[in-house]
Amino acid sequence: MERADPQGRVDALYRQFGPAIFRRCLKLLRDPAEAEDATQEVFVRVFRSLERFTYGDSPLPWIFQIATRHCLHRLRDGSRHDAKRAQLPADDPKDLGGALADRRTAAQLLARFDDRTALIAVHALVDGMTQEEVGQALGLSRKTVGLKLQQFIDRARALLGAAEGA
Numbered sequence: 001m002e003r004a005d006p007q008g009r010v011d012a013l014y015r016q017f018g019p020a021i022f023r024r025c026l027k028l029l030r031d032p033a034e035a036e037d038a039t040q041e042v043f044v045r046v047f048r049s050l051e052r053f054t055y056g057d058s059p060l061p062w063i064f065q066i067a068t069r070h071c072l073h074r075l076r077d078g079s080r081h082d083a084k085r086a087q088l089p090a091d092d093p094k095d096l097g098g099a100l101a102d103r104r105t106a107a108q109l110l111a112r113f114d115d116r117t118a119l120i121a122v123h124a125l126v127d128g129m130t131q132e133e134v135g136q137a138l139g140l141s142r143k144t145v146g147l148k149l150q151q152f153i154d155r156a157r158a159l160l161g162a163a164e165g166a
Contacts, residue, residue, distance in 0.1 A: 006047060006050050006051070007047070009050060010043060010046055010047045010050060013043070013046060013059060013063065014043050017059070017060050017063055018039060018043070020060065020064075021039050021042055021043075021063060021064070021067045022035055022036065022039045024064060024067045024068065024071070025038040025039050025042070025067055025070075025071050027126070028068070028071035028072070028075065028106075028122070028126070029071055029074060029075070034074065038067070038070055038071055038074060039067070041070060042063065042066050042067045042070050043063075045066050045070065046063055046066060049066075061137065065119075065137070065138075068119060068122060068123075069115065069119065072110055072115065072118050072119065072122065075106060075107040075110055075111070076107065076110060076111040076118075105160075109156050109159065109160075110122075112155070112159065113152060113155075116138070116140075116148065117148050117151065117152050118152075119138060120134055120138065120140075120145055120148045120149050120152065121149065121152045121156075123137060123138075124145075124149050131145045131146050131149065132145075134149075
């Protein structure tokens with residue numbers, strides 16, 4: 001790809017990876033219109049930070065991380081601004097994968113964690129990645145991933161259990 005034309009590089013990246021990024025956004029946001037908007041915003045962010053990316057391996061993991069973070073922020077912001085979402089639903093506290101599959105519940109749970117912990121939880125519980133894979137994707141040790149994931153699981157179960165008792 002030609003380094004002198006950033007817009008051309010982003011256009012090429014969009015043609016190559018746009019469908020995969022859209023699927024990622026749709027998986028997290030559960031709304032096609034929002035996923036489409038998020039995909040566009042992801043590539044705007046790619047354009048803005050393109051000079052910081054060093055080409056070597058495929059740029060897909062880098063763009064994938066931008067998309068995941070952007071969607072988590074959208075979920076978190078939506079959760080904060082919607083008064084109807086103030087209370088967690090009474091779901092089974094043991095079914096965290098199912099809870100994260102529900103957009104409203106996911107937004108409420110993920111809004112209560114820092115970005116790194118939320119990313120670890122999404123990669124492990126939604127994407128089905130192993131702790132080693134999550135560690136490689138985020139530049140963390142497997143032990144750190146395991147500890148953060150266990151903290152997420154314990155706290156999320158407690159939050160869901162508290163909502164169930166309410």
